[in-house]
Amino acid sequence: MPPHLVAEEGPLKGKVLSLEGRDEWLIGRDPDQVDLVLEDTTVSRKHLLCRKEADGFVLTDLSQTNPILVNDQTIGEDHPLKEGDLVKIGQNIFLYSEEPLPLLDETPLSTEEKASEEALVENKEELPPQETPEENLAEPAAEEASHEKEEEFHEEPSDELSYEETPSYDTIFEPEMEEEEISFLPIKEPPFILKVIAGPNSGAEFGMELGKEYILGKERESSDIAFNDMSVSRKHAKITIDKDRNISIEDLGSKNKTFVNSEEIKEKKQIFPNDLITIGTSLFLIIDKEAPAETIYSEAAPYERALLPKKEEAKTEEPPPPTQAFSWRQVILPKSVLIFGSILIFILFMVFLSLFSLVKPHAMQIATKDVSKDIRKIMEKYSGVEFSYNQKNESLFLLGHVLTAIDHEELLYSLHQISTIDHLEDNIIIDEYVWKNMNDLLSENESWRGVSIHSPTPGKFVLSGFVKESTIAEELMNYLHIHFPYTDRLENHIVVENILNTQIAALLISKGFEGLSFQLTGGELVITGNYSVKAKDSYLSTLNMIKTLEGIRTLKDLAIPAAPNAARIDLTSRYQITGFASQGKENFGVVVNGQIITTGEMLDGMKVTAIEPNIILLEKENLKYKINYSR
Numbered sequence: 034m035p036p037h038l039v040a041e042e043g044p045l046k047g048k049v050l051s052l053e054g055r056d057e058w059l060i061g062r063d064p065d066q067v068d069l070v071l072e073d074t075t076v077s078r079k080h081l082l083c084r085k086e087a088d089g090f091v092l093t094d095l096s097q098t099n100p101i102l103v104n105d106q107t108i109g110e111d112h113p114l115k116e117g118d119l120v121k122i123g124q125n126i127f128l129y130s131e132e133p134l135p136l137l138d139e140t141p142l143s144t145e146e147k148a149s150e151e152a153l154v155e156n157k158e159e160l161p162p163q164e165t166p167e168e169n170l171a172e173p174a175a176e177e178a179s180h181e182k183e184e185e186f187h188e189e190p191s192d193e194l195s196y197e198e199t200p201s202y203d204t205i206f207e208p209e210m211e212e213e214e215i216s217f218l219p220i221k222e223p224p225f226i227l228k229v230i231a232g233p234n235s236g237a238e239f240g241m242e243l244g245k246e247y248i249l250g251k252e253r254e255s256s257d258i259a260f261n262d263m264s265v266s267r268k269h270a271k272i273t274i275d276k277d278r279n280i281s282i283e284d285l286g287s288k289n290k291t292f293v294n295s296e297e298i299k300e301k302k303q304i305f306p307n308d309l310i311t312i313g314t315s316l317f318l319i320i321d322k323e324a325p326a327e328t329i330y331s332e333a334a335p336y337e338r339a340l341l342p343k344k345e346e347a348k349t350e351e352p353p354p355p356t357q358a359f360s361w362r363q364v365i366l367p368k369s370v371l372i373f374g375s376i377l378i379f380i381l382f383m384v385f386l387s388l389f390s391l392v393k394p395h396a397m398q399i400a401t402k403d404v405s406k407d408i409r410k411i412m413e414k415y416s417g418v419e420f421s422y423n424q425k426n427e428s429l430f431l432l433g434h435v436l437t438a439i440d441h442e443e444l445l446y447s448l449h450q451i452s453t454i455d456h457l458e459d460n461i462i463i464d465e466y467v468w469k470n471m472n473d474l475l476s477e478n479e480s481w482r483g484v485s486i487h488s489p490t491p492g493k494f495v496l497s498g499f500v501k502e503s504t505i506a507e508e509l510m511n512y513l514h515i516h517f518p519y520t521d522r523l524e525n526h527i528v529v530e531n532i533l534n535t536q537i538a539a540l541l542i543s544k545g546f547e548g549l550s551f552q553l554t555g556g557e558l559v560i561t562g563n564y565s566v567k568a569k570d571s572y573l574s575t576l577n578m579i580k581t582l583e584g585i586r587t588l589k590d591l592a593i594p595a596a597p598n599a600a601r602i603d604l605t606s607r608y609q610i611t612g613f614a615s616q617g618k619e620n621f622g623v624v625v626n627g628q629i630i631t632t633g634e635m636l637d638g639m640k641v642t643a644i645e646p647n648i649i650l651l652e653k654e655n656l657k658y659k660i661n662y663s664r
Contacts, residue, residue, distance in 0.1 A: 036090060036114075036131045038083075043125030044073055050127065052090060058083040060122070061095075075099055075123035075233060083114075090114045090129075097518045098462070099123060124233055124261065224323050225274060225306075232315030233261050241319070244276045248285075249312060264289050264313030264466055272319075280304050280319060288469065289313050295439065314438065314466070404453050411447045415440065417491025418461060427455035434492035437465045464488035471517055480505050483555060484527060486517075494519055497526040499555055499584065505529075528556070528584030536582055544575045547656045548602055549592055556586035563595040601650070601659040608636075610649075610662035623649060623662065 035053035040046050050069050052058055061067040063078040071080070077096040084091050092112045094101050102121040103112055114120075118129045223240030227247075239258050241247060249272065250256035251265040260269075266287035273281045283301035284291040291298050292311040304310065306321040405422050408429065412420060418433035429448065435441050441463055448454060468486040475481045484498030496513070500506050506527050514520055534553055541549055549562035558579065564572050572592070580588055612624035622631040623644060630649070634641050639651040639658060649660040 036129070038120065038127040038129055040125050041119075041128050043123070045071060045125045048125075052083060052085070056085045071122060071125070073123045073125060076125075080122055086113075088113060092120065222322065224278070224321065225280070226320045226322060227258060227272075227317055228320055229260075229315060229317040232313070232317075234315060241272070241274055243274055243278065245274060247272045247274075260312070260315050262313045262315045263470070265315060266313075269312045278321075280306075282310065287312070288473075295442075311438075404451065407451055408448070408454075411444070415444055415491070418444070422454075427453055429454050429457045430460070431458065432460045434462050434464050436463075436488060436491050438463050464491060464494070467519065468494060474516065475509075481509055484509065486523075492522055494523045495526060496523055499528050499530055501530050503529050503532065526583070530584075533582065533584050537579060540575060540578060542656070544571060545657075546572060546575065556584055557589070558585055558587070559589045559591060561591045563593050566594045569594055601657045603661070604651075604658050605661045608660050610660070613662075625649075625660070 035051060037052055038050040040048040048071075050058075050060065055068070058069055059067045059079060059082055060069045060071065061078050061080040062071060062073065062076040064070045066079055077099060080096045080099075081101050082093040082095060084093065090113070092101070092103065092108065092114060093110060094108055094112075100107060102108075103114075104119055105121075114129045116130060116132075120127045120129060223242050225241040227239040227241055229235055229237045247257040248255065248268055249258050249260065249265070249270045250268045251260055251262060252267045253259040255268055266285070266289070268285045269287040269289075270282055270284050270291045273283075281301055281303045282291065282293065282298065284298055289312070293302060293304055294309050295311070304319070306319050306324060308318060310317055310319075404424065408420060408422055412418060415433070415435060417435060418431060420432070421430040422428075423430075435444065441461055444461070445457075445459065448457060465488070468488050471486050475484055475486070480500065481498075484496065484500065486494055486496050488494050500509065506529055509527070510525070513523065517523065530553055537551060537553070537558070541547065541551070545568060546564050549560055549564060551558060551560045560576075572594075576588065576590060579585060608625050610623055610625055611627065614622045614629075621644070622629050624630075625636060628636075630636055630641055630644075632641055632644055636651060639653040641649060642652050643650040647662060649662065651658040651660070
């Protein structure tokens with residue numbers, strides 16, 4: 034058999050997609066754009082492309098809102114199909130195979146078999162009624178009579194076929210087996226049912242027993258009730274039903290939280306049947322099957338009994354006597370009546386002519402309600418959503434972004450209140466789900482854990498955080514261009530710590546504070562060291578300039594104002610002073626590492642600007658140094 038995809042689970046279970054006769058098959062929901070149509074609302078218009086190559090068929094995912102999974106794993110751009118692969122498309126799971134499907138055995142019977150079967154049917158029709166299998170099994174005497182008749186039947190000649198043995202019954206079971214009765218224990222239905230009313234598992238039902246706990250999640254191995262919903266955590270929530278029929282629910286630390294009647298639960302909470310519970314994008318409720326139900330019974334009025342006697346009495350009544358026919362020709366009207374009638378008719382005729390001349394025909398106008406105005410008023414709150422309303426078929430098309438799932442539910446609820454909207458096509462993207470899923474992927478890379486995405490306004494995404502090197506930032510942007518579907522709406526506010534450190538050091542040196550040291554960690558800057566008391570105003574101005582740099586969240590100033598020379602870079606440990614020459618209170622020269630140095634000379638590329646008591650002052654490229662010594 035040619036390669037094919039057969040649906041094993043989902044609303045389209047049993048559907049077969051044959052991949053024969055072409056090299057490319059486009060699969061989706063829109064019959065005008067695809068080759069193989071899947072009538073499922075969770076399937077995109079163009080969901081995937083199945084392409085034939087030399088080694089077999091290759092899948093390409095075309096859906097951004099509901100990507101396909103192969104063996105419960107996401108795929109890259111091209112994924113080769115193998116025998117037995119399970120492909121999830123929307124809510125359906127298809128099995129890829131090249132082996133033939135099992136068929137029913139429809140092999141025609143041979144001529145001899147047909148003749149044998151027809152002869153057997155004729156023989157059964159000739160048997161008397163007392164020779165039925167039931168009577169043979171119930172009464173032994175009838176069984177003996179049946180055998181005698183059977184022997185007479187075998188003695189009759191047959192032109193076409195002859196049977197050596199003809200059983201007295203036409204069942205495949207032995208008589209002893211027919212007498213046995215097989216009893217089945219009644220199956221007790223669960224007292225509670227968890228029914229999903231919205232989300233990918235819409236319509237699903239799960240039975241729930243008393244005195245048990247049920248884990249809700251998206252993994253079948255670790256959950257008692259599994260939801261096929263990417264926004265549901267592995268272990269999302271737990272529902273407990275005790276023997277007194279009390280129901281409670283608690284959140285198990287899920288990312289998208291658990292809501293009861295649109296309110297987030299912080300701890301274990303008691304719930305009641307018909308409460309609306311939301312986990313991820315799935316909405317469900319618990320139905321108590323044993324709860325009392327009220328019905329209204331109205332007894333019809335007995336009209337027939339009241340009418341029957343009247344009809345019978347009407348039949349017994351005698352017909353009324355015949356009356357003479359009235360003839361208007363025999364009536365004689367007075368002359369005054371004729372005159373008055375003629376005048377009245379003339380007046381009415383003149384009034385009719387006057388009214389007819391005054392009244393002119395006007396075209397009839399039917400007032401229609403402007404539905405677009407009501408929709409536009411609702412949409413004022415949702416700036417990121419656009420709509421198109423077709424008044425002829427009363428259909429509404431929505432496209433755009435909203436911030437949260439609650440905004441999405443409120444918008445749909447408001448639109449459903451407009452009775453003239455018959456069909457609503459929802460193509461709205463919930464930004465909350467987009468950036469939460471993307472942040473989960475970024476946290477898996479240790480170098481990107483300081484980076485996150487959020488959405489300040491509908492349809493707008495901001496990438497912020499810190500990375501150590503510029504190469505890591507480039508790798509991050511390349512990853513987002515491949516895996517993030519809205520890079521055209523993404524603003525990059527990534528801060529590279531190496532570049533920011535260079536900017537801060539250059540600013541301190543240019544302002545003459547090279548003796549200060551600093552440390553930058555995740556946007557928190559700490560400055561330590563000494564600076565000259567005379568340069569305090571300049572130092573405060575420099576701090577304000579550092580605060581304006583992008584990426585500086587907080588600044589801790591631990592620097593201490595000191596004497597002017599104390600703010601210099603100390604090189605005392607690198608040099609040894611063995612002597613000095615002086616005249617009065619002023620020093621004229623010192624012996625540094627065996628070399629006599631005086632004011633204005635160079636020491637290892639540094640110019641000696643002054644030799645003061647107990648200290649030598651030096652400069653190099655606007656950097657100031659000092660060497661302490663004892664007289």
